[in-house]
Amino acid sequence: MNASPRKLTLDEWDDRHEQLRRDGLREPTYGGPLRRHVVRDRNFRLQHLQFDNSPAALRLWNFLLTENQRLHQARANGDKLVGAMKDLGTVPVMAYSLPSMRAFYPDGAWWTPCLMECGDMLLQQAETMGLDSSFCPVRAMLPAFEHGGHFPRPDLLVCSAGAICDDFSAIAQRLEHLGHPILWWEMPRRRQPDSGETACALPGGLSAPKIQVDCVRAELGRVGQALGELAGKHLDDVWLADGIRAANRVRRTLESLRRTVYAAPAAALPALEMLVAEMLAIHFCSDREESIAVLDGLLAEAQSRARRNQFAVSADAARIFWVNPVADLRAMNLLEEIGGRICGTDYMFTHALDLIPEDLPPLEALARAALADPMVGPASDRAARIVRECRANGAEALVVSRIPGASHCAREGEIILQFARREIGIPAIELEISPVCDAMRTGLRSRLQALVEIARDRRPA
Amino acid sequence: MDVFLTSPWIPPEWVRAHGLQPRGIWAAENLQRLPCPLSAGVCAFAESAVRFAQSRAESAAVFSTACDQMRRAFDAAIFRGQRQAFLFNLPATWQTAAAGQILRSELERLGRFLLAMGGRAPSPEQLWLEMLQAGRTRKLLLESARASSSRGFAEAVARFHWDGSFSPPPPAAPADQIPLALVGGPFLASHWKWLDALEAAGGRVALDATEMGELSLAPPLESETVAKDPFDTLFRGCLDNTIGVFQRPNARLYSWLKPRLASRQARGIVLWHFTGCDLWRAEAPTLRETFGLPVLLLEACAEPGAAPRDLNRLQAFVETLR
Numbered sequence: 001m002n003a004s005p006r007k008l009t010l011d012e013w014d015d016r017h018e019q020l021r022r023d024g025l026r027e028p029t030y031g032g033p034l035r036r037h038v039v040r041d042r043n044f045r046l047q048h049l050q051f052d053n054s055p056a057a058l059r060l061w062n063f064l065l066t067e068n069q070r071l072h073q074a075r076a077n078g079d080k081l082v083g084a085m086k087d088l089g090t091v092p093v094m095a096y097s098l099p100s101m102r103a104f105y106p107d108g109a110w111w112t113p114c115l116m117e118c119g120d121m122l123l124q125q126a127e128t129m130g131l132d133s134s135f136c137p138v139r140a141m142l143p144a145f146e147h148g149g150h151f152p153r154p155d156l157l158v159c160s161a162g163a164i165c166d167d168f169s170a171i172a173q174r175l176e177h178l179g180h181p182i183l184w185w186e187m188p189r190r191r192q193p194d195s196g197e198t199a200c201a202l203p204g205g206l207s208a209p210k211i212q213v214d215c216v217r218a219e220l221g222r223v224g225q226a227l228g229e230l231a232g233k234h235l236d237d238v239w240l241a242d243g244i245r246a247a248n249r250v251r252r253t254l255e256s257l258r259r260t261v262y263a264a265p266a267a268a269l270p271a272l273e274m275l276v277a278e279m280l281a282i283h284f285c286s287d288r289e290e291s292i293a294v295l296d297g298l299l300a301e302a303q304s305r306a307r308r309n310q311f312a313v314s315a316d317a318a319r320i321f322w323v324n325p326v327a328d329l330r331a332m333n334l335l336e337e338i339g340g341r342i343c344g345t346d347y348m349f350t351h352a353l354d355l356i357p358e359d360l361p362p363l364e365a366l367a368r369a370a371l372a373d374p375m376v377g378p379a380s381d382r383a384a385r386i387v388r389e390c391r392a393n394g395a396e397a398l399v400v401s402r403i404p405g406a407s408h409c410a411r412e413g414e415i416i417l418q419f420a421r422r423e424i425g426i427p428a429i430e431l432e433i434s435p436v437c438d439a440m441r442t443g444l445r446s447r448l449q450a451l452v453e454i455a456r457d458r459r460p461a
Numbered sequence: 462m463d464v465f466l467t468s469p470w471i472p473p474e475w476v477r478a479h480g481l482q483p484r485g486i487w488a489a490e491n492l493q494r495l496p497c498p499l500s501a502g503v504c505a506f507a508e509s510a511v512r513f514a515q516s517r518a519e520s521a522a523v524f525s526t527a528c529d530q531m532r533r534a535f536d537a538a539i540f541r542g543q544r545q546a547f548l549f550n551l552p553a554t555w556q557t558a559a560a561g562q563i564l565r566s567e568l569e570r571l572g573r574f575l576l577a578m579g580g581r582a583p584s585p586e587q588l589w590l591e592m593l594q595a596g597r598t599r600k601l602l603l604e605s606a607r608a609s610s611s612r613g614f615a616e617a618v619a620r621f622h623w624d625g626s627f628s629p630p631p632p633a634a635p636a637d638q639i640p641l642a643l644v645g646g647p648f649l650a651s652h653w654k655w656l657d658a659l660e661a662a663g664g665r666v667a668l669d670a671t672e673m674g675e676l677s678l679a680p681p682l683e684s685e686t687v688a689k690d691p692f693d694t695l696f697r698g699c700l701d702n703t704i705g706v707f708q709r710p711n712a713r714l715y716s717w718l719k720p721r722l723a724s725r726q727a728r729g730i731v732l733w734h735f736t737g738c739d740l741w742r743a744e745a746p747t748l749r750e751t752f753g754l755p756v757l758l759l760e761a762c763a764e765p766g767a768a769p770r771d772l773n774r775l776q777a778f779v780e781t782l783r
């Protein structure tokens with residue numbers, strides 16, 4: 001089964017899946033050919049993507065694309081479902097600390113228009129609901145809630161408020177007006193401690209004043225109480241500590257995977273699969289134990305390829321650091337088609353990759369982790385981490401991918417680009433990627449190509 | 462020293478008590494006019510605030526976290542080298558002890574910033590006097606709201622936000638104009654011509670519920686007897702009286718609007734918003750559904766003469782309500 005790394009189209013994966021089955025591939029309950037996600041769920045974008053050919057990648061895609069069914073199944077089995085919105089990485093750790101509870105991000109509807117190539121009409125429906133293209137693609141979440149079908153209605157909706165993007169804040173508020181009650185919790189905008197204030201160290205080398213940590217801890221306490229009430233159990237420190245350890249298990253594996261793929265001279269796994277793998281950190285794709293197994297599989301594959309000196313992307317490819325997730329997954333393929341590779345990322349949830357402190361009281365640790373969110377602090381903090389990681393991984397160029405309509409993109413791209421140019425002097429561009437970027441593919445391709453060429457030209461002769 | 466405030470929810474009396482001059486940046490007549498929409502989706506008001514603050518190197522600027530755009534405008538100001546700037550963390554929630562603690566500590570932190578800017582530590586008596594004075598002026602403005610001309614009221618409120626003074630707004634000319642509510646984001650001096658255009662079209666603003674209009678006028682102090690702890694009264698006033706579209710949930714805004722829309726007999730709502738302002742823009746359907754009134758979305762852009770399409774829409778809106 002250990003074929004050399006190759007990119008496969010969906011058609012090619014049909015044959016490969018058949019072959020793997022004949023060779024005795026054993027799949028989890030959600031396994032099967034990728035084709036069915038097109039036929040059954042109308043995820044037409046898959047027909048235009050290139051996938052890694054490993055069984056580990058197959059498992060990853062099947063895991064991702066069955067989340068809705070798995071959530072329905074979990075509910076049928078009596079599990080409680082929590083819709084965690086916006087914080088990307090903290091509330092799910094708490095929810096999964098309780099038995100029979102699952103958290104998912106309705107924000108994930110962000111990618112539905114891409115996957116369904118807008119055949120879902122969610123963006124159009126959002127427009128009729130007053131959310132036009134001046135809002136980011138997360139607006140797809142509103143009709144997804146109203147009309148159902150994309151994810152089950154959660155038993156509890158939780159959303160952070162305060163230092164969050166305007167898009168989400170506005171859309172979540174609209175959701176509440178439409179009759180979906182939300183438990184809002186305050187997330188202050190992170191700042192440096194003033195002189196004379198007690199400073200608390202946060203993951204990612206950041207710090208915040210104690211008063212902010214105290215505030216978030218109290219707010220998470222409120223969230224924990226609501227989760228406990230929903231579960232009919234008290235979410236105590238013992239459970240939370242277990243939950244943190246399990247989340248850290250995911251984060252450690254992901255960190256090893258990122259190091260194996262991003263820091264190596266050549267990439268053992270393609271950018272697209274790595275993007276999906278990173279996403280598992282934020283809510284475990286609704287199944288924490290299985291997400292560990294999926295990541296273990298990917299890590300084993302990447303390490304085995306590295307040992308065999310076989311790579312998905314050649315060592316000659318320009319090393320690109322990528323900022324922000326792409327609204328169209330196809331952009332990740334495109335980058336590799338034109339001779340680039342990912343050597344580091346900031347997909348807006350670096351705080352969900354860092355380990356949650358295990359030597360602090362659990363709520364305190366979670367509060368510190370939540371405050372390390374790159375989106376709640378100053379853009380310069382985010383830029384500084386990007387620059388650090390660019391240096392560490394030898395980035396030759398930087399791409400800030402702009403999310404159409406996103407309130408934060410209006411500003412932070414400029415700051416990140418200027419900061420990077422000033423500090424490390426690598427070529428850097430900002431480009432916008434829409435949920436289905438085919439129409440702008442030519443322009444996108446030539447801009448990326450130019451960047452890759454410049455990056456290569458700068459290599460010492 | 463002038464201290465420019467970018468949000469009406471940052472109490473000017475706290476600045477004045479430090480011996481500094483608070484100025485609502487939105488009330489500045491020469492707040493830079495920018496081409497709009499700005500290409501990158503940046504809110505023109507937030508960007509104007511950055512540029513205005515930059516051009517006043519001898520002054521200080523206080524930004525707020527009420528929205529992502531303004532929060533990041535502060536980042537941009539710092540990145541562009543602005544040194545005398547402060548970011549005030551306005552909590553989006555108000556119902557919890559944690560939100561109260563954040564707000565209180567931000568007021569204290571602002572106080573320290575003002576001292577660093579050359580202000581003096583206010584005595585409780587001074588603070589109380591400033592609070593009384595501001596409260597009285599707000600009361601006068603609130604009392605005049607109903608009977609004033611649309612533009613006169615906007616100008617009077619802007620004057621208060623600029624220098625704390627009260628100048629009685631001229632009364633509304635008696636006419637059978639259609640009463641409307643103007644709801645939304647900052648309504649700047651450069652926008653006042655829209656009020657003339659509205660009146661010329663046969664409408665009038667019966668309720669100025671823009672952020673810097675009546676919505677920004679907190680009710681006066683309950684008692685004029687000197688409080689034991691004026692700072693605590695100030696803090697509680699801020700906590701209780703901030704009514705913003707950014708709050709979560711934004712139920713306070715709707716509770717505030719409901720009786721006023723009824724008592725002013727508003728027949729329609731003009732929703733005024735800047736390009737890129739998600740928070741206000743997203744409220745259109747909710748305003749429609751909650752109050753059963755027609756809503757016209759009007760983008761804060763050029764003057765009426767420079768936006769003939771929007772002027773037509775406004776005229777047609779008033780016409781249909783006749």
Ligand code: SF4
Nearest residue numbers: 136138165167406407
């Ligand atoms: S604006 Fe940015 S942070 Fe907010 S929902 Fe959209 S992509 Fe996510």
Ligand code: SF4
Nearest residue numbers: 504528530646735738
């Ligand atoms: S107008 Fe809207 S986007 Fe602009 S600063 Fe005000 S709330 Fe923010």
